[in-house]
Amino acid sequence: MREFKRTDRVADQLQKELAVLIQREVKDPRLGMVTVSGATVSRDLGYADIYVTLLGEQDPERIKENLQVLKRAAGFLRSQIAKRIKLRHVPELRFHFDESVVRGQHLSSLIEEAVSTDRARQEQDDDEGTDEPGEETR
DSSP states (O other), X not given: OOXXXXXXXXXXXXXXXXXXXXHHTOOOTTOOOEEEEEEEEOTTSSEEEEEEEETTOOOHHHHHHHHHHHHHHHHHHHXXXXXXXXXXXXXXXXXXXXXXXXXXXXXXXXXXXXXXXXXXXXXXXXXXXXXXXXXXXX
8 A cells, every 4th residue: 555645645745836826926915924734635636625824813804805815816826736736637726724723822822821820839839838948847
């Protein structure tokens, strides 16, 4: 069995090419700092789901606007990919907002908050357990 499926290799190449194309070739001023975080391709190579994140953007309206810009540019991006990647049929591009990065940042902040609360509680318990520095009460 092969180590990587063809669809995985095509998805990986699409992700790399789209990251460069969106950054350099799409000239729409409404488009923010877009990062292509992932790509999956259907088994028949007919569709490619492209997952993007937006640097510093959390507003749902702004995210929706950026996705609309990418959707309108999909035909142009697809034609540019056809020139760069040797495929018989270039998959139709479907853009999605990748919420995993935002979710990951939220979980990380919750973990940091829990750790700092635990440290403060531990320090408070240590302070209550001693009369003088270095001496414990029994």
